Amino acid sequence: MSQILENTRKVLRKYQKTQGELKLYKVLVQGETLQKYTYKHGKKQTRYFSMSPDLEHLQWRLPNSQRKLRRYPISEISRVTSGNHFFSSRNSKANMRTDDENCCFSIHLNSRTVDLVASSEDQRDLWVKALCTAMKPKSDLKDLRDSETEIQKLSEEITYKYNELEQQNSQLKLKLSKLEHLNKEKSSIEVTLQGKDQGSMHSDNSTTNKDEEINNLRQKVSELEEQLRNQSFQKSEKLVQLETNLTEKAKEYTQLSAEYEEFKKQIKEAFNKSLVQKVQHYKEAKDVLSSYVSIIKSKLENLEKELTIWQSVVYSYALPAYQNRNPSKIPQFKEVLSFAMDSMERKLEDSQVSFLKTLTEATKTVKA
Secondary structure, rough: HHHHHHHHHHHHHHHHHHHHHHHHHHHHHHHHEEEOOOOOOOOEEEEEEEEOOOOOEEEEOOOOOOOOOOEEEHHHHHEEEEEEOOOOOOOOOOOOOOOHHHHEEEEEEEEOOEEOOOOHHHHHHHHHHHHOOOOOOOOHHHHHHHHHHHHHHHHHHHHHHHHHHHHHHHHHHHHHHHHHHHHHHHHHHHHHHHHHHHOOOOOOHHHHHHHHHHHHHHHHHHHHHHHHHHHHHHHHHHHHHHHHHHHHHHHHHHHHHHHHHHHHOOOOOOOHHHHHHHHHHHHHHHHHHHHHHHHHHHHHHHHHHHHHHHHHHHHHHHHHHHHOOOOOOOHHHHHHHHHHHHHHHHHHHHHHHHHHHHHHHHHHHHOO
């Protein structure tokens, strides 16, 4: 029985340790607002930091917005340090040491350093401890399930011991009934012996022997009764203690089960919320891409129409003139198009010259 109680205490201590880690994971999954220095310019910005529901990625985004989400695997975090000793930026002129050092901490990734400022020292310490816990192997949920399994095994073992004590109690009751029966037989024997004693007072030797036998019988019965009372008292005490322990362990197990179910519910809600937001983002991106595709398709159609018009103009008007000018050369579309453009420019220049000449003559005529 003492071994069962000791095992139960070990399981409960293990479960309490696991519960502490789960509370830290809750802080990471729910997320909080922190101040972050940009790696490029060294400017301080407000960002909402959290951990993905699967506990595999550190992520941050703009407050009250789901866009521009940055994600890094937890496996890329090499360490987490307190203070602003490791604050750095590509901008050498940036001043990143103006905040309270007790509120600052840095997340060291393989590719960069994320420099953060918490609102208080307690919030800084909580995030540093939670991130250090997240970097460890993910054994908390497994430990929780193992604890539940061990508690269930202990409950079954306690139930088995309780049934065994019940059987022993039944056997003791049976022995007690037998002893009571023997006690009744003893009383009848005593009555018989008393009758015989009254009828045979003259035989002193036989009476003395019978008295000795009766005394021996009474002594044995007294010893048996005393043993029965002691055993019954001990078994009763053990039974009461076992029932008390079972009641306490049942309450603790019920409370632990409720906390575990609540945590699973919160994790599921956070995962579903994140999934809905991702689906919404994908829909928005799909709509934007669809509009871009429609615009590109319309522009391509317009280009094809313009190309068709230019081809018809070139082959109808410019190609005969090009062949008359270069009869021995095989016409190429680019050369014919260039010839047509040059011809158009020359005609435009001739038209401008003719127009200016006519305008000059008209001006002279008006003056005359």
